[in-house]
Amino acid sequence: MNRSLHPALLALVSLLWGSNWMACAQSPEIDSLKRQLIQQRADTNRVRRLNRLGHLYLDIKPDTSYRLAQQAYRLAQQLDDKPGQARGLNLMGSSLSNLGDYPKAIRFFQQSLQISRSIHDLPAISSVLNNMASPYQAQKDYKRVLSLSQEAQQVFDQVHRKDTQRDVRTYAILYCNLGETYLLLNQLDSADYYLKKATPLTEQEKGRIVLDHNLYLLGDLHLKRHDTTTALSYYRRALVAAQQSNSTVTLADIYLSIASLYQATGAIDSSIVNARRALAAGQQTNYLDGILSASKLMTKLYEGRNNTQALRYFKVAVAAKDSLFSQEKIKQLLTLGFEEQQRQQEQVALEASYQNRIRLYGLTGLVAVVLLVAGLLWRTNQRQRRSNQLLTRQKTELDQQRSKAEQALGELQTTQAQLIQKEKMASLGELTAGIAHEIQNPLNFVNNFSEISGELVQELKEEASAGRLEDVLAIADDLTMNLQKINHHGKRADSIVKGMLEHSRSSTGERQVTDLNALTNEYLKLAYHGLRAKDKDFNAQLVTNFDANLSPIELVPQDMGRVLLNLYNNAFYAVAERQKTAPEGYRPKVTVSTQRSQGKVEIRVKDNGTGIPESVKAKIFQPFFTTKPTGQGTGLGLSMSYDIITNGHGGSLEVETQTGDGTEMVVRLPA
Incomplete structure (x- = not known):
């Protein structure tokens, strides 16, 4: 059974920053905040109210919660409000975690944690650490979840070590989360210890925030110990508590646990009823993790009993899985x-x-x-x-x-x-995205012509049965043409895959006779499609001027491919940066040309991007030097390229640039 920490985790966000989780179901407070925001000036109070409203929407409309948190973060940036920035980033991470976008959620949590530590805001640090465990749990990295939960508890203990009264709500949440983590790690004794420590706290008024969550975890614990009677009792109590608190996500988890229990005891009809309820609750809040688990169980339950229904729920599971675990994520x-x-x-x-x-x-x-x-x-x-x-x-x-x-x-x-x-792996990642897009075209042709050929075969049978020989021969000619096209595009896909394998294979350093025009054009398309796969809004005009009389030369294809990828990626980055500030009418353009000049072969990559300042031009080939912002470049791409060209191939790599007018990189190789 796959579970999510986020109902309790998100409760801690609201708790540590003075919010009341139970208010999420109370529309009067939402309406009141909306009215206040209409008249509220653009100050830190507006930042706090935007974050508060985002918390109220978190469990019912996470996409709305994300937009409100984003507004709060941007305003906090303008006001240099560090606590407001940290809270906005934390809430954005929690919203995206609910929506299943785990990579972006983790990045927002990391940024929030960095700001909170810079201002030494211990309650905020504890909150972010606790919330960051949710996306890692969804990826089944339970050791990381345990580490983050324990660190969150240690920070919170440090904040409240001098308190004369115990913080019932927060400790109930922390103990419940630790109990769930040990349960996922199958350390049942440790899970039993923390869940029992949480139980008396959840029965108090301030701790009821996680009563439903703690009860169904106790049910899971007894189910793992094969005590189905006690487990079902806890699940039923958890259902009552979740319905009272309007916790739809928790309801989905509870119904799924009950369905799994009935499946284990052979009560298939009861299992189907509860799995369907779990799926409905998950779909109500777009809870992708719950939708995936419930639809997978429904597929298994209907398999062999009603294959039509099994196929239906299998499609639901595939869609949820694609959303949660896409290749890009x-x-x-x-x-x-x-x-x-x-x-x-x-x-x-x-x-x-x-x-x-x-x-x-x-x-x-x-x-x-x-x-x-x-x-x-x-x-x-x-x-x-x-x-x-x-x-x-x-x-x-x-x-x-x-x-x-x-x-x-x-x-x-x-x-x-x-x-x-790392630089080599980054290059391979860029190439992979381009390959995925480039190979789709020939595969689409193969699929389309295959479907058409199937229809032609059926027509051929009908015409043959009717004795119309002339029509039979015409259809046979069409089939022959289709098969030739399928064969052509199949070979195209095969060449793309072979090119990918050549690039990913470790370089042996052996030179091969290579068509430089083909290699240059192939990597240009892969680099462009790779960037487009990451940023679908990016467009650039690609201009190629290849010397048709250029003879093949000896080089190491894998190494030269890495050089070309680095040059293309830098050109695309430069035009994308200029486009952000350029006036209307600016059109990104990258020009690639090859020619033979003075006994050498030249490859020129020219862009109309931002250009390189004269003050740093002499440093660009130095290792670890980069003009890109922190986190977007290692400073090794041009250094590695320079080494491959000069030391590996006996050529030269030069730069011609002017600030604001673009850059032209010139590769010269022995003919």
Whole structure:
């Protein structure tokens, strides 16, 4: 059974920032806030009211909640209201988590956490940590969920360690979340411990916010222990509590648990009834996780009994799964995980470097003191002997420090290699998006001509039965033409896949005779479609001027493909940035040309983007230097490209640019 933390998690957001979760079902407060916002000036009070209204919509209309939080965040940015920015980002993350967009939700949570830590807002930090567990739980990363929940509790304990009265509501939520996490990890004793700690708190007025959630988790716990009677009792109590609090998402989870219990005991009809109720509750609030789980169960229950209904619910499950786990979201999640791992490694390397500098400074001072003492004691034999002993001891320490410094250097070199690998993986990710779009065209042709051919075969049979030989021959000619087109487009798809495999394969460094025009044109289309897959609003005019008389040359196709991808991606980035501020009439344009000049082969990639300032032009081929904002570039793309062209192929890579007028990158290779 797949479960979501978010009913309790979202309760903590409202709780830690002075909100009342139970008000979500009360329209008078929503109406009151709407009236206040009509007359409210653009100040910090408006930011707070927008965030508050967004919280009230969170469990009933998460898309509306997201728009309100976005308005609050933008206004908080204009006012330099850091707490308002953090709350808006936190609420945007919670809304997107409800809507199933986990990569963007995690990014918003990370930004909110960064701002909250910069202003040392401990309640906000605890709230974000707790809410961030929801998208990770949906991805079944339960260890990360447990880590975040425990850290949230530790921060909250730090805030309230001096309180004379216990915060019933928040501790009920924290214990309930920890109990659920241990339940998902199948650590039943730990789950039992925290759920029982939460139970007396949820029975109090302030803790009833998670009463329904805690009850159905206790039902899940007893179901895992095969005590179906007790489990069903808890589920029924949870249904009453959820209906009283109008928690539609929790209702979907409870009905699904009851359906699973009846399925396990063989009561299939009862299981179908409750699974259908779970699906209806999930669809009411667009709860994708609940829709997916309920429709999968309905498919299994109807399989063999009513295959038409089974197919219907299977389609519902496929649609929900596509929304939750699209290829783009999976790629973003993988990128997020890699970036987080990379950040941690860089932090460790920086801390090691700092410690080494401290040791070096201390050692330098210590050596200076030793030398001074040795000079003072040099006049006597006894002091000379003591000085020599001291110097010997210091030499040993110096050797130890040098060994540690060499080890730190090795770690830094390892980090550099990982950064280079990250750049290669980013290049492969860009190429993959382009491949997905480019291969769709020949596949569409194959599918269309296959369907038409099937219809022609049926007509052929009818004409043959009627004895109309002339019509039979005409239809046979059409079939032959269709098969030729299917074969042509099938070979096109095959060439695209082979090109992808060639790019993803580790370079052997062996040169091959290559059609440079074809290679240049292929990667141009893949780079453009890759960017369009990420940003469907982006458009640019592509102009190609290829030398038709250009003979094939020897090069390493995989390496040259990485160079071209880097140059194309930089050109598209430049025109996209200029388009944001350019007047009407500006049209992004990228021109690619090949020619033979002065005994060399040239590839020119020209854009009409922002250009490169003269002050940084000399640095662009240096490793780790980038003109892109933090997080959008590693500074390794042009450095790697320069190395591949100059050292790997004996050519040259030059830049011709003027600020505001665009850039032209020129690759020259031996003919």
